[in-house]
Amino acid sequence: MVRKRVVFRGHVQGVGLRGTLSKQCLRRHVTGWMSNAPDPSVVLAELQGDARSVDTVLRSVASYFSDPTRSRGMSVDVVGEVDPADADVEMHEVPWSDVGETF
Numbered sequence: 001m002v003r004k005r006v007v008f009r010g011h012v013q014g015v016g017l018r019g020t021l022s023k024q025c026l027r028r029h030v031t032g033w034m035s036n037a038p039d040p041s042v043v044l045a046e047l048q049g050d051a052r053s054v055d056t057v058l059r060s061v062a063s064y065f066s067d068p069t070r071s072r073g074m075s076v077d078v079v080g081e082v083d084p085a086d087a088d089v090e091m092h093e094v095p096w097s098d099v100g101e102t103f
Contacts, residue, residue, distance in 0.1 A: 003032070003048040003084045006058065010074040012043045015065065017074070021045065022091045024060050028053040031088035035099045044099060047091075048084055 008017060018034055025031065030049035037044055047054045062076040 001048065001084045002051045002054055003046055003082050004054055004058075004078050005080045005082060006045045006047060007077045007079050008043040008045070008061075008074060009041055009077070011041070011072040012074055013040055015071045015074075017043055017061075017065070018093060020064055021057070021061055024057045025049075025091035028057055030054055030057050031090055033088065033092055033094045035094045035096050037099075038096060046082065048088060 013036075021034060025047065028049065030047050030053050032045060032047040034043055034045040036042075047057060049057075058076055058078065062074075065071040065074045065076075
């Protein structure tokens, strides 16, 4: 079980990122959270599951948004790992005020 911190950068608003990420996580039994950062070109997330499933979700999202008809450029960067948490039962959105300085 791993829990990866991820930063999505670039054209991330209004392209369906959160819905696409949620669907990919649900399909692969990956849990965690996502949040808009104060910078409108950044979405932060923590994804938890078995390593292969988390990596598959990240590759799928990156591949989906590499199509220029879906986004004008987005990067997907794993910026670290943290201890797995028991609280997440699905992928969900959290407000920036709950993320703040902890990321």
